[in-house]
Amino acid sequence: MANSSLNILIVGGGIAGCAAGISFSSAGHNVRIVEKQELWKFQSSGIFVYSNGLESLRDLGVLDEILIAGFTIPDGINSYFDHSGAEIVETKYPTADDGKIPAILGIKRAELHRVMANKLAAMGVEIILGTTVTSIQQSEHTASVTLTDGSCDSYDLVIGADGLRSEIRPMIGIDVKPKYTGFGIWRSVHERPETLVNKIMMMGPGKRFGIMPISDDRLYTFGTVAEPEGSFFPPETWAETMQSRFAEFSGPARQFLDALGPESEILYTAVEEVVLPLPWHRGRVVLIGDACHASTPFMGQGGAMAMQDAVVLALLLAGDLSVDAALQKFGELRLPVCQFVQNVSRAVGEAGAKESKSASSPDYSGLRDTAQTAVDDFYGTLRALNGTAP
Numbered sequence: 001m002a003n004s005s006l007n008i009l010i011v012g013g014g015i016a017g018c019a020a021g022i023s024f025s026s027a028g029h030n031v032r033i034v035e036k037q038e039l040w041k042f043q044s045s046g047i048f049v050y051s052n053g054l055e056s057l058r059d060l061g062v063l064d065e066i067l068i069a070g071f072t073i074p075d076g077i078n079s080y081f082d083h084s085g086a087e088i089v090e091t092k093y094p095t096a097d098d099g100k101i102p103a104i105l106g107i108k109r110a111e112l113h114r115v116m117a118n119k120l121a122a123m124g125v126e127i128i129l130g131t132t133v134t135s136i137q138q139s140e141h142t143a144s145v146t147l148t149d150g151s152c153d154s155y156d157l158v159i160g161a162d163g164l165r166s167e168i169r170p171m172i173g174i175d176v177k178p179k180y181t182g183f184g185i186w187r188s189v190h191e192r193p194e195t196l197v198n199k200i201m202m203m204g205p206g207k208r209f210g211i212m213p214i215s216d217d218r219l220y221t222f223g224t225v226a227e228p229e230g231s232f233f234p235p236e237t238w239a240e241t242m243q244s245r246f247a248e249f250s251g252p253a254r255q256f257l258d259a260l261g262p263e264s265e266i267l268y269t270a271v272e273e274v275v276l277p278l279p280w281h282r283g284r285v286v287l288i289g290d291a292c293h294a295s296t297p298f299m300g301q302g303g304a305m306a307m308q309d310a311v312v313l314a315l316l317l318a319g320d321l322s323v324d325a326a327l328q329k330f331g332e333l334r335l336p337v338c339q340f341v342q343n344v345s346r347a348v349g350e351a352g353a354k355e356s357k358s359a360s361s362p363d364y365s366g367l368r369d370t371a372q373t374a375v376d377d378f379y380g381t382l383r384a385l386n387g388t389a390p
């Protein structure tokens with residue numbers, strides 16, 4: 001192994017940072033994580049993790065706990081309805097590892113984090129909360145990093161896992177900012193009726209409304225709609241605004257929309273993307289996760305891409321490549337995968353938004369013939385692109 005016991009600083013303790021902490025610590029490196037938040041806080045709601053993301057969680061050694069903490073969708077079924085509640089079609093997502101890894105899991109974000117944070121603690125990884133980086137000075141083989149607590153240390157590698165609004169990105173001279181995609185997403189958390197076990201996707205005119213179980217007793221809903229850039233909705237109006245945005249939806253959505261009120265757990269997010277050409281590193285500082293490839297959420301793959309970055313980078317450093325060559329190779333391997341996800345996700349969002357907003361009953365019959373093929377093609381291409389990873 002060319003790169004044993006590197007001193008590594010990970011900036012950001014989100015999905016990418018925690019996954020990187022586990023993968024690098026498992027590989028025998030000395031890892032320290034700095035996280036800007038004083039306390040780990042999570043936006044409410046949940047996240048889907050498809051089989052490719054679950055494979056990364058297996059590689060990180062936490063899959064069993066994740067499967068217990070989340071909700072596995074039986075047979076990986078996604079049921080499509082139109083906005084009136086009429087059934088359109090059912091699709092099945094692929095499992096992995098000869099069926100040992102389920103097709104889709106829904107999980108509360110806080111639970112995903114809890115499992116990864118417990119693993120980091122068990123491995124003795126140092127995590128410094130309420131701290132970030134003020135400057136990075138690079139020499140040939142090291143990066144000297146000054147933190148907000150005034151300390152300064154040298155690292156063999158710094159990993160910028162600090163998300164969409166990465167501060168590490170400009171610090172290494174990359175002037176790419178998040179770009180608004182034209183979509184807003186409304187999410188809410190509810191009690192899960194016992195019989196609601198599938199992932200549900202409802203197609204409305206220019207809008208989508210999804211329902212996803214995330215635990216034995218909870219599910220979350222998510223509705224996407226085009227919103228002008230800079231739209232701001234005061235949180236006290238979220239229940240009312242979410243209801244009005246999806247007023248035309250009935251069927252499985254209706255009971256959850258009707259239940260929204262001042263006490264509901266609701267979140268509005270303006271969807272942004274980060275599209276970054278290679279290289280994703282400068283000297284001994286590399287970006288992973290949303291910091292270099294934040295995607296629209298229509299394929300539910302951003303978290304999976306972030307975890308896979310962490311796994312692939314650790315594997316590359318465990319091989320025969322020098323650190324510099326491994327960082328170069330990392331970008332070359334990951335860019336085609338992450339940009340494929342970004343492009344498909346963007347196209348799915350744009351196609352949905354293009355349907356005439358005035359058409360009260362768009363025709364979704366074409367979806368019956370194409371939906372399963374679209375799933376199979378997407379995961380087939382993802383597998384093929386990942387086939388080149390170490």
Ligand SMILES: Cc1cc2nc3c(=O)[nH]c(=O)nc-3n(C[C@H](O)[C@H](O)[C@H](O)COP(=O)(O)OP(=O)(O)OC[C@H]3O[C@@H](n4cnc5c(N)ncnc54)[C@H](O)[C@@H]3O)c2cc1C
Nearest residue numbers: 012014015016036048132162163289290297300302303304
């Ligand atoms: C509405 C929506 C729905 C989504 N749904 C899904 C889904 O169903 N499935 C899926 O796989 N993905 C989904 N995603 C994408 C997914 O949330 C992201 O891709 C994923 O969170 C990226 O992880 P990350 O660690 O790179 O970034 P983040 O999760 O943003 O974590 C970054 C961390 O860095 C910290 N930080 C920030 N700046 C600094 C700094 N300067 N110093 C130190 N720490 C810092 C932050 O506090 C945070 O803890 C969705 C995204 C959105 C917007």
